Amino acid sequence: MTTTPAPLLDVQALGKRFGGHEAVRGVSFRLAAGCIGGLIGPNGAGKTTLFNCLAGALKPSSGRVLLAGRDITGCRPDTAFAAGLARTFQIPRPFPEMTVLDNVMLAPPGQLGEQFWANWLRPGAVRAQEARTLAAARHWLDFVGLSALEHQSARVLSGGQRKLLELARVMVAQPQLVLLDEPGAGVNPALLELIVNRISELNRQGVSFLIIEHNMDLVARLCHPVMVMAQGDLLVSGKAQEVLADPRVVEAYLGAAA
Numbered sequence: 001m002t003t004t005p006a007p008l009l010d011v012q013a014l015g016k017r018f019g020g021h022e023a024v025r026g027v028s029f030r031l032a033a034g035c036i037g038g039l040i041g042p043n044g045a046g047k048t049t050l051f052n053c054l055a056g057a058l059k060p061s062s063g064r065v066l067l068a069g070r071d072i073t074g075c076r077p078d079t080a081f082a083a084g085l086a087r088t089f090q091i092p093r094p095f096p097e098m099t100v101l102d103n104v105m106l107a108p109p110g111q112l113g114e115q116f117w118a119n120w121l122r123p124g125a126v127r128a129q130e131a132r133t134l135a136a137a138r139h140w141l142d143f144v145g146l147s148a149l150e151h152q153s154a155r156v157l158s159g160g161q162r163k164l165l166e167l168a169r170v171m172v173a174q175p176q177l178v179l180l181d182e183p184g185a186g187v188n189p190a191l192l193e194l195i196v197n198r199i200s201e202l203n204r205q206g207v208s209f210l211i212i213e214h215n216m217d218l219v220a221r222l223c224h225p226v227m228v229m230a231q232g233d234l235l236v237s238g239k240a241q242e243v244l245a246d247p248r249v250v251e252a253y254l255g256a257a258a
């Protein structure tokens with residue numbers, strides 16, 4: 001008898017209300033390991049709220065979230081992160097006074113060096129872990145093309161470079177699934193190409209993604225399946241070309257623009 005592996009992400013009837021407003025209305029979908037899923041929809045559709053519920057920034061009002069079969073519903077962001085689910089923000093906010101390198105080194109959860117007693121009881125282990133984190137941070141900065149800026153303060157980074165910094169920061173923790181909230185927003189065309197290329201390369205290396213994006217070219221090039229949300233509901237899911245031609249999707253965008 002063969003057993004089907006659990007999907008990497010299994011979202012079951014997820015709902016989120018803010019007072020009387022239902023921002024996410026019983027959304028269900030599954031994402032298989034190895035996918036780059038897309039999540040599109042007009043402004044205010046509930047996309048970022050859904051991400052916040054998946055990654056622990058908000059507690060869902062209803063429903064369940066399973067990551068590789070493990071129930072992570074309503075868990076804290078650091079717990080979701082440690083379980084292998086990382087996310088980036090629609091508006092990245094690195095610590096501007098810290099260097100680019102230090103911003104990337106902030107990421108890994110459960111660092112021994114942060115445990116008060118570990119510094120006295122296991123100083124060798126703390127130093128070894130810090131060395132590993134430094135090596136990983138440098139590796140991922142190189143991967144996103146920011147090595148030359150590692151000693152600059154993060155405030156010098158452009159919008160696109162901040163998106164790349166966030167990608168490097170989450171990769172240090174070796175996540176299974178990365179949620180990217182508008183990686184292409186406000187990014188110049190050359191850096192956008194680099195971001196697309198880096199996401200594809202990470203996917204080849206086995207990392208799965210779910211990407212919120214308004215840039216349909218990016219979505220069509222990278223994402224399958226593409227899911228469309230409107231007014232809190234998941235409208236359709238499928239191939240980019242098919243969902244973009246779906247009359248319900250066209251109507252949702254036109255309705256939101258009216």
Ligand SMILES: Nc1ncnc2c1ncn2[C@@H]1O[C@H](COP(=O)(O)OP(=O)(O)OP(=O)(O)O)[C@@H](O)[C@H]1O
Binds near residue numbers: 018021023043046090
């Ligand atoms: N913390 C909050 N408190 C109250 N309402 C909120 C909160 N966060 C989001 N909302 C509302 O929930 C709805 C969905 O917002 P959300 O930010 O998830 O949309 P979105 O699909 O990410 O839009 P965009 O494409 O503009 O980023 C909106 O009506 C928004 O005003």
Ligand SMILES: [Mg+2]
Binds near residue numbers: 047
């Ligand atoms: Mg959003």
